[in-house]
Structure formats: structure tokens, C-alpha cells
Amino acid sequence: LEASKTLGLYYLNHGEAAEAAKNFVRACDLIPVVEQNRLAMIPKSSKEKLYLRAAIAYLRLAEDENCVHCTDGTACILPFAKEAVHLKRTGSENAIKYFRRVLEVNPRNATAVWLMTIAAMSLGEYPESIPEEYRIAEQRFASTVDFPRFRNISHDVGIDTLSHAGGVIADDFDGDHLLDILVSNWHPSGQIQLFRTNGDGSFSNVTEQ
Numbered sequence: 001l002e003a004s005k006t007l008g009l010y011y012l013n014h015g016e017a018a019e020a021a022k023n024f025v026r027a028c029d030l031i032p033v034v035e036q037n038r039l040a041m042i043p044k045s046s047k048e049k050l051y052l053r054a055a056i057a058y059l060r061l062a063e064d065e066n067c068v069h070c071t072d073g074t075a076c077i078l079p080f081a082k083e084a085v086h087l088k089r090t091g092s093e094n095a096i097k098y099f100r101r102v103l104e105v106n107p108r109n110a111t112a113v114w115l116m117t118i119a120a121m122s123l124g125e126y127p128e129s130i131p132e133e134y135r136i137a138e139q140r141f142a143s144t145v146d147f148p149r150f151r152n153i154s155h156d157v158g159i160d161t162l163s164h165a166g167g168v169i170a171d172d173f174d175g176d177h178l179l180d181i182l183v184s185n186w187h188p189s190g191q192i193q194l195f196r197t198n199g200d201g202s203f204s205n206v207t208e209q
Contacts, residue, residue: 001030008053015164017061021094024054028098048105052112055098059119062091066122068162077149078121079141085124092119096129103134158203159195163187 008023027050031042066086067075074084086092099116102109113134120126127135154160159181166184173180174196181195181203195203
């Protein structure tokens with residue numbers, strides 16, 4: 001059980017959500033085996049933490065499979081638009097399963113309630129699929145003022161890249177009085193990328209030239 005938990009954390013920290021989920025589920029499945037054979041009694045807090053990690057790994061997988069390559073600018077903006085509902089549903093469906101296990105152990109786990117709501121939204125099943133005692137009212141997501149939705153336009157302007165998140169600086173690096181964008185990457189084999197503005201609202205990745 002401990003080995004599976006350790007592997008799950010390793011894979012989750014290295015961005016391998018599918019492998020992380022597989023190992024966390026293996027650890028979860030071993031809990032009744034360990035307890036039935038009187039090898040140890042697993043504390044409720046340990047079960048809660050393990051179920052939560054399994055759920056988060058599945059939610060991370062759902063995002064990897066549905067949001068990373070999204071180019072229409074609607075992904076991950078609350079409340080979810082119809083266009084943002086996940087086509088690959090397994091990740092969020094399994095995430096909800098394990099968030100419910102968390103809440104069976106600790107009904108007051110606010111993290112599980114919130115992330116289960118996000119998972120249900122990603123499936124287009126909010127609020128009806130959320131048990132009433134954990135349901136966040138729809139009006140909580142409504143703006144009280146006329147405020148615009150900010151679309152993800154990175155694909156349209158040429159600054160969408162697939163890398164590990166880092167820092168970002170917007171400055172005029174080439175002296176043309178227009179803002180360029182410098183993005184770092186925390187991965188050991190990653191590199192800084194410089195996007196130079198073309199003056200028409202688009203950017204060119206001069207690092208690759």
C-alpha cells in the first residue's frame with residue numbers, strides 16, 4: 001500500500017496523471033485487504049487523504065485529455081460553457097467517484113466539495129448530479145455586474161506552447177515600443193522562450209528561429 005502511494009505521488013509530481021491515478025487506486029483497493037486481514041487499521045485521515053489524491057489525479061487526467069489542446073478559448077472558465085464540456089469523460093467520472101469517498105469519510109472536506117463541483121461541470125452534469133447536501137448554489141457562480149468573459153486567445157495569437165509552467169515577463173525586449181513576452185519553464189530540460197510581437201496582435205516564437 002505504501003509503495004503504491006509513493007509511486008502515485010511520484011507520477012503526479014512528474015505530470016503523469018494516468019500512472020498516478022493507477023497507483024493511487026491500487027493503494028485504495030488495498031485498504032480493505034489490509035484491514036480485513038488485521039494487518040493494520042488505516043486511520044480515517046489517511047483514507048481521506050488517499051481518496052483525495054486519487055480523485056485529484058483523475059481530475060488532472062481529465063484536464064490533460066480535454067483541456068491541454070483546447071483551441072476554442074472556452075476551457076477552464078467558470079461557469080463552464082457548453083463548448084467546454086469534456087468529450088473524454090472517464091477522468092472526471094472517476095474523480096467524482098473518489099471525491100464522494102472522501103466525503104463519506106469526512107463530509108466537511110471543502111476541497112472535495114469544490115473539486116467535485118468542477119468535475120460535474122466538466123461533464124455538463126452540474127448541479128443535478130451533486131448530492132443536495134454538497135451542492136453549491138448556481139447563483140454563486142453568477143456575476144452581480146455586467147462583466148466580460150476573458151477568452152483564452154493564446155492559440156489565436158501564437159503563444160500557446162506545451163511545457164511546464166514557469167514565470168512570465170511582458171516587456172519591450174527589442175526596443176520597438178511594443179510588448180514582447182518571455183516565458184520560463186521549470187522542467188530541468190526546458191528552456192526560456194521569447195515571443196516577439198508582430199505589431200498586429202500576433203506573436204512569433206523567436207526562440208525556435
